[in-house]
Amino acid sequence: MPRIAAPTNAAQREQTQRKILDAFGELLFTHGLPGLTMTDVARTAGVGRTAVYNYFADLEQLLVAYALDETGKFVAELRAKLDGLENPVDRLAVYVRAQLEDLTRRHLPPGPAMRSVLSSESFAKLGVHVGELNTLLEDILRTGMEQRYLPASDVDGLVQLIHGSLTASASRRNSDTPDEDRIAAAVKFIQAGVGAAFDEQGRPVTVEQ
Incomplete structure (x- = not known):
């Protein structure tokens, strides 16, 4: 025994x-x-x-289980970080930073590669956590617009652009640019891209509508 x-x-x-x-x-x-x-x-x-x-039962089932486990932990950690912040522009910075840090260290293949090796049913299971992340980002952007920290815009379109920028930034990782510098630059780029404004001390301010 x-x-x-x-x-x-x-x-x-x-x-x-x-x-x-x-x-x-x-x-x-x-x-x-x-x-x-x-x-x-x-x-x-x-x-x-x-x-x-x-x-x-097979490698595909193992891959899905691992992806769900990793992404579930990431979503929980991200929610905990966001819960401690009120300003939507600061929350956006935390979201972007967390995503890039995760993309930098994660062991999962990128989305297109995952789709190519998984059945449509298995790939759909991963969409649960992807949907959670989309909802988090949508809420941050909508709150920013409602509180006038961001100019009014198409939230769904911004979500797609932000996630596309995050994926592109992660894929450009190289030994010549330290991860922290690359991440900090991406945070500023995305904040500027959605119309965030800051005072001389770097604090978010409301914008003209």
Whole structure:
């Protein structure tokens, strides 16, 4: 009989699943998705190949589970950071910074690559958290317009432009530009792009409508 390291079977299963997800993330970071196998994941996690299949039927299911786990944690952390701020322009800066930091360190393939390797049903599951992020950004922009910190504009269009800018900025990452400088520049660029204004001390001010 194998020794149970956790106090209960449920806890043991949770620990094993966590090992598998962490191993998968490590392999995505070091080797990428092409050529990755369930055997690789099992070896890195230190569990039997059969054990991996007990939790995930195939690599696609594992990828979706990992993506949902990572994105869920990111959304929760972002909400916590935003809850401590009232000014919508400051909240926008936190949103942009958090997204870029996540895109810089995340092990997930970008959206188009994910769509190419997942079934439409699996890819749709990822849309839940994407929708949460869109809603967060929409609320920030709408509040900024209502409070006159941002000029009135098409919120849906701005959301698409901002997310497009974030993806482009992350893809331009290189060794010549420190991440902090690139992120700070992107924050200012996006704030200026939506019409935010600042006083001489760099504090957000209301704008003429």
